Amino acid sequence: MDDGDEPPIVLSHNTSLSSKSGGDKMFSLKKWNAVAMWSWDVECDTCAICRVQVMDACLRCQAENKQEDCVVVWGECNHSFHNCCMSLWVKQNNRCPLCQQDWVVQRIGK
Amino acid sequence: MLTLASKLKRDDGGKTGRASGASDSTHRVSIRDRLLTKEVSELEAHLPSTCKASFPDEDKLHHFQLAVSPDEGYYQSGRFQFEIDVPEAYNMVPPKVRCLTRIWHPNITENGEICLSLLREHSIDGTGWAPTRTLKDVVWGLNSLFTDLLNFDDPLNIDAAEHHLRDKEDFRNKVQDYVKHYAR
Ligand SMILES: [Zn+2]
Ligand SMILES: [Zn+2]
Ligand SMILES: [Zn+2]
Numbered sequence: 001m002d003d004g005d006e007p008p009i010v011l012s013h014n015t016s017l018s019s020k021s022g023g024d025k026m027f028s029l030k031k032w033n034a035v036a037m038w039s040w041d042v043e044c045d046t047c048a049i050c051r052v053q054v055m056d057a058c059l060r061c062q063a064e065n066k067q068e069d070c071v072v073v074w075g076e077c078n079h080s081f082h083n084c085c086m087s088l089w090v091k092q093n094n095r096c097p098l099c100q101q102d103w104v105v106q107r108i109g110k
Numbered sequence: 111m112l113t114l115a116s117k118l119k120r121d122d123g124g125k126t127g128r129a130s131g132a133s134d135s136t137h138r139v140s141i142r143d144r145l146l147t148k149e150v151s152e153l154e155a156h157l158p159s160t161c162k163a164s165f166p167d168e169d170k171l172h173h174f175q176l177a178v179s180p181d182e183g184y185y186q187s188g189r190f191q192f193e194i195d196v197p198e199a200y201n202m203v204p205p206k207v208r209c210l211t212r213i214w215h216p217n218i219t220e221n222g223e224i225c226l227s228l229l230r231e232h233s234i235d236g237t238g239w240a241p242t243r244t245l246k247d248v249v250w251g252l253n254s255l256f257t258d259l260l261n262f263d264d265p266l267n268i269d270a271a272e273h274h275l276r277d278k279e280d281f282r283n284k285v286q287d288y289v290k291h292y293a294r
Pocket of ligand 1: 047048049050051052058059081082085
């Protein structure tokens with residue numbers, strides 16, 4: 001169950017990094033700092049609200065045996081949480097609890 | 111002795127518990143308690159040397175006391191007791207904290223109310239409660255109320271802050287008077 005190195009997350013961060021720097025050509029693998037990407041990946045891999053890996057079901061869904069319905073939500077700030085966890089929190093405060101930016105959903109999925 | 115961790119494990123195995131009443135509220139309790147099992151062990155591993163946490167009932171990690179014994183500053187030689195209650199809706203809401211020791215402090219009233227930004231449920235800036243915070247942050251925050259976070263500029267006990275502004279030596283004497291009477 002402990003498969004923390006999911007390729008989709010790494011890819012999504014790469015695309016966002018390259019689009020931020022303005023260029024729309026493919027990024028160069030030579031510049032790819034593997035160590036930095038790895039630690040960034042680990043940080044995003046665990047839901048900072050319930051502290052379970054985002055690729056696993058959140059603490060609530062595990063307790064209620066609803067693992068299949070539990071999806072991941074990414075904000076425009078690129079932080080990811082379980083959708084269940086984040087939708088509880090935005091009811092109180094519509095900010096990303098990690099970076100304090102206004103919370104805008106970028107995508108929801110697995 | 112039955113620890114909470116082993117109790118949770120046993121409940122997990124039994125799924126629909128025999129003694130469980132309203133399933134909705136027991137679920138929510140168990141989310142809080144699951145978070146607390148991790149947070150309490152993390153807290154105990156990183157407790158500041160000036161702090162001591164005590165759990166009167168090991169089955170209730172959501173209720174505990176913290177004693178802070180500052181080793182520097184105005185409050186040195188005092189021992190200040192805090193009571194920490196973690197509501198069922200944790201970690202969407204912050205723990206509730208009171209100071210049980212009477213104290214002369216700009217950020218704590220004589221009735222035990224505390225002004226510490228991370229304990230604030232609704233805040234417009236990023237300093238209030240967030241579910242990314244843990245008990246460790248709360249305890250470090252309370253501990254810092256006697257050093258780094260001691261704040262005379264935004265007081266809850268205005269009399270104490272004005273006293274300090276007026277006469278620092280007299281303020282120190284009153285603090286130590288309170289320590290002698292209430293905080294030993
Ligand atoms: Zn979560
Ligand atoms: Zn979920
Ligand atoms: Zn963020």
